[in-house]
Amino acid sequence: MSRIRDNYENSRCLKIKKWIDGEVDLLASGVEIEAPEEAKEAALPESDLPNPAWQPGMRRPKAAKRRRRNRDGRDIRYFRRIYQLMSVFLCLAIIFILLWTVSYLPAFGNAGNPDNNEVSARYIESGLQETGAVNIVTGMILDYRAFDTFGESCVLFIASCCVLVLLRIDAADGDARARKRLREADDRVFEPKNDVILQRCACVMVPLIMVFGIYIILNGHLSPGGGFSGGAVLGSGLILYLNAFGFKETERFFTEKVYRRVTLSALTFYCLAKSYSFFTGANHLHSGIPLGTPGAILSSGLILPLNICVGLVVACTMYAFYTLFRKGGM
Amino acid sequence: MRFFEMILLLSLIVCAVSVGLTKDLLTSIVIFMSYSLIMCVIWVLLQSPDLAITEAAVGAGVTSILFFVTLKKIRAIRREGRHEQDKG
Numbered sequence: 001m002s003r004i005r006d007n008y009e010n011s012r013c014l015k016i017k018k019w020i021d022g023e024v025d026l027l028a029s030g031v032e033i034e035a036p037e038e039a040k041e042a043a044l045p046e047s048d049l050p051n052p053a054w055q056p057g058m059r060r061p062k063a064a065k066r067r068r069r070n071r072d073g074r075d076i077r078y079f080r081r082i083y084q085l086m087s088v089f090l091c092l093a094i095i096f097i098l099l100w101t102v103s104y105l106p107a108f109g110n111a112g113n114p115d116n117n118e119v120s121a122r123y124i125e126s127g128l129q130e131t132g133a134v135n136i137v138t139g140m141i142l143d144y145r146a147f148d149t150f151g152e153s154c155v156l157f158i159a160s161c162c163v164l165v166l167l168r169i170d171a172a173d174g175d176a177r178a179r180k181r182l183r184e185a186d187d188r189v190f191e192p193k194n195d196v197i198l199q200r201c202a203c204v205m206v207p208l209i210m211v212f213g214i215y216i217i218l219n220g221h222l223s224p225g226g227g228f229s230g231g232a233v234l235g236s237g238l239i240l241y242l243n244a245f246g247f248k249e250t251e252r253f254f255t256e257k258v259y260r261r262v263t264l265s266a267l268t269f270y271c272l273a274k275s276y277s278f279f280t281g282a283n284h285l286h287s288g289i290p291l292g293t294p295g296a297i298l299s300s301g302l303i304l305p306l307n308i309c310v311g312l313v314v315a316c317t318m319y320a321f322y323t324l325f326r327k328g329g330m
Numbered sequence: 331m332r333f334f335e336m337i338l339l340l341s342l343i344v345c346a347v348s349v350g351l352t353k354d355l356l357t358s359i360v361i362f363m364s365y366s367l368i369m370c371v372i373w374v375l376l377q378s379p380d381l382a383i384t385e386a387a388v389g390a391g392v393t394s395i396l397f398f399v400t401l402k403k404i405r406a407i408r409r410e411g412r413h414e415q416d417k418g
Contacts, residue, residue, distance in 0.1 A: 137380065216383065224380040232387035239395060318392050325399040 021081070132291035132300035133221040141226070142303045146274045149306075153270065153313045157263060160317045169328035182328065193246060202244035209237035217311040221300045227310025234311065235318025242322065254319065256330040263316050266309040273302050335375060342368050355406050359397045366390035
């Protein structure tokens with residue numbers, strides 16, 4: 001960026017001038033992955049093509065000639081210029097509208113703000129007695145608003161399911177195509193395995209990361225953190241372990257079956273436990289869950305098991321994302 | 331402390347702009363990682379260490395690794411020799 005260019009042809013100023021004139025597309029030239037020529041042709045909209053059974057390899061001389069004539073024509077160039085100007089205008093308009101909206105918001109930290117109402121006062125005043133959690137944030141998200149957190153865990157689970165649907169390669173049927181795709185997807189064959197530096201570092205780091213993650217999850221109701229943070233740390237540790245030692249080592253304890261069982265049982269336990277506590281709470285029944293003394297590790301009722309559930313779901317999801325991206329399966 | 335916060339916020343803006351302006355995808359992901367790290371320090375300064383832990387683990391760790399793996403899959407990480415050949 002700081003390089004000094006002495007020739008005017010390559011200068012940024014000329015490029016911007018050309019871009020405004022609609023002669024070149026900066027984005028098209030800057031993209032690193034160039035699609036092959038046939039794929040580019042196929043990507044162009046072909047609504048006027050009468051033949052529905054068109055294959056990418058076939059030649060279409062007439063349509064190509066017409067498109068070339070249109071590309072040279074002035075109307076396309078005018079359209080592109082208007083298009084680019086409109087995109088800049090749209091960006092500026094959105095920035096202006098958002099800043100305008102922000103200017104109408106009340107001042108930060110003002111005592112008379114609408115968010116400073118009886119709900120937060122109740123949380124702060126009687127949160128410790130009602131939830132038993134010293135960490136007020138965890139008390140809020142896993143007791144008062146536990147259903148939101150359940151929805152978030154489900155969102156994570158659904159996201160990993162979507163990645164599973166998109167990236168999973170099913171080799172169970174054993175036909176040659178699936179095996180070929182599996183071999184193509186597994187790009188670990190070409191990279192250095194058993195890297196000594198990485199393995200030694202992982203030997204030191206992974207236990208520390210794991211213990212730290214477990215600490216964050218178990219102390220979620222006492223100190224900052226909770227299920228999501230601890231689960232993310234655990235998942236990162238698992239990924240580091242996998243990178244250092246390969247799939248063979250992690251598959252000794254973490255397979256797809258383990259993933260399915262852990263995630264499903266954690267989500268089911270969360271759902272049942274919170275349904276029970278919401279049912280009893282809404283009907284003014286005594287739930288029978290002891291809150292314990294605030295500050296002890298075994299306290300605050302359901303928050304500790306719920307934290308463990310959320311942490312397990314998050315850690316499994318992170319690990320599953322990585323393995324699915326890596327080789328299309330667990 | 332005020333000065334330190336200003337530096338952090340400024341570098342946040344610089345990172346955010348330069349992610350969009352770099353042409354090399356690998357470089358932009360590394361800048362994105364540093365954005366997440368700066369954001370993590372800012373969360374600590376804003377007295378929410380739980381968010382800082384999450385940001386460091388998810389933003390700087392897992393997301394960037396997934397980006398790297400994706401770049402590798404679509405073969406956008408070019409080797410050094412071939413890169414120079416393309417230039418020359």
